[in-house]
Amino acid sequence: MSPGGRAPGIDLDGRFEIGGAALFDGLRLRLEPGRWTCLLGPSGVGKSTVLRLIAGLVTGGRFDGRIRADDGAALKGRIAYMAQSDLLPPWLNVERSVLLGARLRGERPNRERARRLIERVGLASHRHKRPSALSGGMRQRAALARCLMEDRLVALLDEPFSALDAATRAEMQELAFETLTERTVLLVTHDPVEAVRLGHRVYLLLPEGLEEARLPENVPLRAVYADATLHAQAELLRRLRAVRLQRRA
Amino acid sequence: MRRLLDVAVTAAVAVLVWQLVVCATGVQHFILPGPIRVAEALYDHRALIAEEAMVTAAEVTIGLLLGAVLGAATALHLMVSPLARRFLLPFLVFSQAVPVFALAPLLTLWFGYGIWSKILMAVLIIYFPVASTFYDGLRRTDPGFLDLAETMGAQPERVLFLLRVPAALPSYASGLRLAAVYAPIGAVIGEWVGASQGLGYLMLLASGRAKIDLMFAALLVLALFTVLLHAGIGRIADRLQKAVQ
Missing domain, CATH: 1.20.5 (Single alpha-helices involved in coiled-coils or other helix-helix interfaces)
Structure with a gap:
C-alpha cells in the first residue's frame, strides 16, 4: 500500500485571523514523517482550519506564517484528503469514484489498481454499486480506497469516521491505519478513543496553543481493550472536559 | 394507471x-357552447384543427429545444467566463424587467407572420428560467466535492463537466419543467399578435366569426397538447434527476 518515495515531515507555524480576530497565534505544529498525528480540541478552535491550511484549501480567513515540508519540496500535489462526509458523487459507482482523481486530472485511469484497492477495502463485490446502495461504513471504505488510489505521501483526514457507529468506526480505524502506512497523516478528530488508538502523537488544540497528550509507551495501532489504552483515553477525556469547563467559566 | x-x-x-x-x-x-356542440365542431373541423395544431406543436417543440440548448450554453458560459458574469449577467437580469409579451409585435414586425417569430417568442420566454436555474445549480456544487477536486489537482474544465454539471442536472431538469409550461404560452401569444397559421390564429379567427364552438375545440386541443408536452418533458426531467441521484 505504500506509495513511492519517502514521506516528508510537515511544519506549520503562524497566526490565523478570521473576521479580524485571531483564531490562533504563534501556533507551531509538527507532523512527523511517516507517522500519525492526531489533533483534538473543542469545536470552533480551528482544528479543521489547520488541516485545510496544510491541504491548501480556502479557509475564509488570513494566515500569516509558514507551512513547509521538511524535504523542501512543495506540498501541492502530494496530499490526499478525506472528509467527514464520504464525498462520493451519487452518480458514480464505487469504481468510478475511486478513479475520479485520474479523470479530473485528465490522466489515463488505472483500472487494475483501482480494483485491487477496492478489493483491499473489502468492496470487491460492490464496485459497480452507487453510494445510495451502500451503508455508511461501506461508503467510507470507498472513500478510503479513493484516498489510497491517489497514492500520496501525505494524508489529511478531517473526522472521517465520526459519522459511523462505534463498531464500524473501530473497524475503519484499523483498515485506515493498515493501509495508510509510511505516510505522514494528520487526523482531526473529536474522539479521544480514536486519537489514542491511532496517534503516534496526540495534540489538543486550545486557544492558547498546542498541548501534547500523554500516550502509552507502545506504538499504534493500539489494542482497543488494553488497560494502558483505556487509561490514556480516560485521561484525555478528563482533560477535554476540564478544558470545556474552563471555557464555559 | x-x-x-x-x-x-x-x-x-x-x-x-x-x-x-x-x-x-x-x-x-x-x-358558451355545450360540450356536445364543441365535440361536433372538433369532429367536423378535424382536418383543419390538426393542421393548425401541427404548426403550433412545431413552434413549441423547436422553441423548447432551442431555448433549452441556449439556456444551458449561457449558464455554462457564465461559469467559465468572468467577463460574461460581469457584463452579461446584469443584462440578463435586467432583460427580465421587460415583459416578453410586449415584444411580440416587434418580433412579428422583424421576423414576419411565419413560424419563426413564434419560435423566437417561445425561446425568449423560456430562455431565462432555463439559464438561471441551471446556472444556480452549477454554482451550488457541494463545496466538499470542490475541496476534494482541489486536493486531487483537478483541471478546472474537468471539474465543471465531471462534478458541477452532473450535480446541477436536477436544477436543469426543473428549468425544463418550467419551460414546458411557458413555451406554449409564448407560441400562442405570438400567433395572436400576427399569424396566418396555428391554434392561436384559429382561435382568434373563430372568435371573430362567432364560431365559439370551434374556438373551444381549438382551445381543447391546445390544452391537451400542453398537458402531453408537460408529461413528456416531466419524464425526461425525471430521467435526468435519476441519472445523478
Whole structure:
C-alpha cells in the first residue's frame, strides 16, 4: 500500500485571523514523517482550519506564517484528503469514484489498481454499486480506497469516521491505519478513543496553543481493550472536559 | 394507471357540469357552447384543427429545444467566463424587467407572420428560467466535492463537466419543467399578435366569426397538447434527476 518515495515531515507555524480576530497565534505544529498525528480540541478552535491550511484549501480567513515540508519540496500535489462526509458523487459507482482523481486530472485511469484497492477495502463485490446502495461504513471504505488510489505521501483526514457507529468506526480505524502506512497523516478528530488508538502523537488544540497528550509507551495501532489504552483515553477525556469547563467559566 | 383514472373521472364530472350549466341557463351557443356542440365542431373541423395544431406543436417543440440548448450554453458560459458574469449577467437580469409579451409585435414586425417569430417568442420566454436555474445549480456544487477536486489537482474544465454539471442536472431538469409550461404560452401569444397559421390564429379567427364552438375545440386541443408536452418533458426531467441521484 505504500506509495513511492519517502514521506516528508510537515511544519506549520503562524497566526490565523478570521473576521479580524485571531483564531490562533504563534501556533507551531509538527507532523512527523511517516507517522500519525492526531489533533483534538473543542469545536470552533480551528482544528479543521489547520488541516485545510496544510491541504491548501480556502479557509475564509488570513494566515500569516509558514507551512513547509521538511524535504523542501512543495506540498501541492502530494496530499490526499478525506472528509467527514464520504464525498462520493451519487452518480458514480464505487469504481468510478475511486478513479475520479485520474479523470479530473485528465490522466489515463488505472483500472487494475483501482480494483485491487477496492478489493483491499473489502468492496470487491460492490464496485459497480452507487453510494445510495451502500451503508455508511461501506461508503467510507470507498472513500478510503479513493484516498489510497491517489497514492500520496501525505494524508489529511478531517473526522472521517465520526459519522459511523462505534463498531464500524473501530473497524475503519484499523483498515485506515493498515493501509495508510509510511505516510505522514494528520487526523482531526473529536474522539479521544480514536486519537489514542491511532496517534503516534496526540495534540489538543486550545486557544492558547498546542498541548501534547500523554500516550502509552507502545506504538499504534493500539489494542482497543488494553488497560494502558483505556487509561490514556480516560485521561484525555478528563482533560477535554476540564478544558470545556474552563471555557464555559 | 390509477392517476389516469382519477383524471378521467374529474374530466367527466367537469363535462357533465358544463352541459348542465348550458342546459339550465339556456345560454346562447355563441356565448358558451355545450360540450356536445364543441365535440361536433372538433369532429367536423378535424382536418383543419390538426393542421393548425401541427404548426403550433412545431413552434413549441423547436422553441423548447432551442431555448433549452441556449439556456444551458449561457449558464455554462457564465461559469467559465468572468467577463460574461460581469457584463452579461446584469443584462440578463435586467432583460427580465421587460415583459416578453410586449415584444411580440416587434418580433412579428422583424421576423414576419411565419413560424419563426413564434419560435423566437417561445425561446425568449423560456430562455431565462432555463439559464438561471441551471446556472444556480452549477454554482451550488457541494463545496466538499470542490475541496476534494482541489486536493486531487483537478483541471478546472474537468471539474465543471465531471462534478458541477452532473450535480446541477436536477436544477436543469426543473428549468425544463418550467419551460414546458411557458413555451406554449409564448407560441400562442405570438400567433395572436400576427399569424396566418396555428391554434392561436384559429382561435382568434373563430372568435371573430362567432364560431365559439370551434374556438373551444381549438382551445381543447391546445390544452391537451400542453398537458402531453408537460408529461413528456416531466419524464425526461425525471430521467435526468435519476441519472445523478
